[in-house]
Amino acid sequence: MPVIVTIPTALRRFANNQATVEVVGGTISEVLSNLTTQHTELRPHLYSSDGRLRNFVRVYVNDEDIRLQGDNTPVKQGDEIAIVPSIAGGIDPVIKSRTKLTNEEIKRYSRHLILPEVGVEGQERIKAAKVLLIGSGGLGSPLALYLTAAGVGTIGMVEFDTVDFSNLQRQIIHFTGDVGKPKVKSAGEKMKAINPNLNFIPHEIKITSENALDLIKDYDLVIDGTDNFPTRYLVNDACVMLKKPNVYGSIFRFEGMASVFAPHLGGPCYRCWYPEPPPPGLVPSCAEGGVLGVICGIIGNIQANEAIKLIIGKGKPLMGRLLRFDAMDMSFREYKIPKDPNCPLCGKTPTITKLIDYLEFCGIGRGEAGGSSGDSIVDQKEEGLGPDDISVETLKKMRDTKQDFVLVDVRNPDEFEISVIEGSVKLPLPELPQRFRELPKDKELIVHCKMGGRSARAVNFLKQQGYTKVKNVAGGINAWAQRIDPNIPQY
Numbered sequence: 217m218p219v220i221v222t223i224p225t226a227l228r229r230f231a232n233n234q235a236t237v238e239v240v241g242g243t244i245s246e247v248l249s250n251l252t253t254q255h256t257e258l259r260p261h262l263y264s265s266d267g268r269l270r271n272f273v274r275v276y277v278n279d280e281d282i283r284l285q286g287d288n289t290p291v292k293q294g295d296e297i298a299i300v301p302s303i304a305g306g307i308d309p310v311i312k313s314r315t316k317l318t319n320e321e322i323k324r325y326s327r328h329l330i331l332p333e334v335g336v337e338g339q340e341r342i343k344a345a346k347v348l349l350i351g352s353g354g355l356g357s358p359l360a361l362y363l364t365a366a367g368v369g370t371i372g373m374v375e376f377d378t379v380d381f382s383n384l385q386r387q388i389i390h391f392t393g394d395v396g397k398p399k400v401k402s403a404g405e406k407m408k409a410i411n412p413n414l415n416f417i418p419h420e421i422k423i424t425s426e427n428a429l430d431l432i433k434d435y436d437l438v439i440d441g442t443d444n445f446p447t448r449y450l451v452n453d454a455c456v457m458l459k460k461p462n463v464y465g466s467i468f469r470f471e472g473m474a475s476v477f478a479p480h481l482g483g484p485c486y487r488c489w490y491p492e493p494p495p496p497g498l499v500p501s502c503a504e505g506g507v508l509g510v511i512c513g514i515i516g517n518i519q520a521n522e523a524i525k526l527i528i529g530k531g532k533p534l535m536g537r538l539l540r541f542d543a544m545d546m547s548f549r550e551y552k553i554p555k556d557p558n559c560p561l562c563g564k565t566p567t568i569t570k571l572i573d574y575l576e577f578c579g580i581g582r583g584e585a586g587g588s589s590g591d592s593i594v595d596q597k598e599e600g601l602g603p604d605d606i607s608v609e610t611l612k613k614m615r616d617t618k619q620d621f622v623l624v625d626v627r628n629p630d631e632f633e634i635s636v637i638e639g640s641v642k643l644p645l646p647e648l649p650q651r652f653r654e655l656p657k658d659k660e661l662i663v664h665c666k667m668g669g670r671s672a673r674a675v676n677f678l679k680q681q682g683y684t685k686v687k688n689v690a691g692g693i694n695a696w697a698q699r700i701d702p703n704i705p706q707y
């Protein structure tokens with residue numbers, strides 16, 4: 217009883233390049249067995265070594281998935297059987313155009329070209345692609361290096377920061393000799409050295425509500441390597457408005473997460489997942505909480521991988537799925553992120569139709585932004601002093617003139633081991649709600665932390681408890697080490 221088996225494009229070369237093959241059999245099991253006897257090269261693509269149908273191969277009989285009935289599903293003459301391996305599926309390539317490869321490029325990318333899923337066609341899409349990286353910090357570093365090596369034709373980089381000595385532990389695109397250099401310059405030099413074919417476009421500016429749409433509009437996809445909520449929401453909103461896929465990644469301590477946001481391709485956006493940011497201070501930044509350097513490489517490369525899949529339109533993108541990595545357990549877990557029909561941005565009746573003030577939206581004011589640790593659109597140095605702030609110079613003067621005040625250090629005990637301003641009272645922020653009564657109400661309190669973020673929250677808390685003479689040291693102990701006492705290490 218002959219039936220017609222449709223062979224997927226990716227497997228046709230193992231079946232004499234035929235789109236359909238006539239095969240005899242009374243059940244799916246018999247049909248596939250006879251098919252792979254006729255075309256032996258097909259066998260390893262359909263069956264694993266233990267003789268079971270591979271789990272990424274789906275078999276349909278007249279459009280019905282036989283997964284539930286199994287291999288013994290009966291078939292009759294004239295039935296149409298389709299083999300659909302998931303690897304040949306995927307989405308439409310984000311990059312529709314192709315740019316011809318030179319002979320030098322054919323040699324350079326030969327390990328890509330012999331992958332059937334990439335091939336010359338995929339590599340030409342990669343060459344035609346214009347990718348915008350937001351940030352060249354922990355995530356941006358591996359992203360920029362691998363995407364450059366992979367042959368992405370145009371890479372833009374938005375980054376206004378300069379290389380800091382404390383970046384080198386994880387931002388591997390920057391070398392020791394680059395400290396003090398603009399990050400876009402340092403990154404651009406390495407990228408051009410890896411691949412001179414690259415068209416590198418540095419954007420040495422902060423991304424803001426005013427320039428975001430203009431910055432992003434000429435690119436095909438955006439990769440978010442930022443470290444703060446205002447930029448994350450800004451990038452998300454701008455990408456949704458411009459219909460650009462947004463490859464998301466985030467890292468903290470020993471954990472990382474990645475996903476792909478693209479409502480125009482049927483997936484959710486960042487706001488479907490988190491409509492609003494957490495209040496400032498609830499989620500500490502990497503500058504406050506630390507991050508294991510290698511996590512940046514792991515998550516950044518997952519983002520690079522997703523970007524390439526989107527460019528060539530192969531595989532199953534991390535759309536509607538959140539991948540969470542835990543380095544301590546060495547585990548990857550996946551969570552669903554459903555598209556929210558009521559999402560204020562990508563839902564049926566959106567209420568956000570233009571870019572907003574993201575600092576205000578995230579509840580961030582002066583002195584709360586956490587310094588210049590990466591790709592922040594908030595730069596405390598330029599924000600100046602808030603009404604509750606004093607500078608480290610003022611603090612020095614107060615000490616030198618022996619004014620009567622209590623210096624309170626609200627950092628964690630691990631940080632006291634690194635550096636300390638002599639004479640300070642150590643009271644870690646998490647213990648403040650239980651222990652604040654230890655602090656005198658009649659004396660002036662000067663509160664500091666590492667960079668001024670946590671101490672600003674401590675000042676707010678103390679004022680709520682009725683303390684009136686309380687000030688925050690802008691820039692924290694790091695500013696003290698930088699500008700007052702160079703013997704204290706900065707971290």
Ligand SMILES: [Zn+2]
Binds near residue numbers: 486
């Ligand atoms: Zn949404």
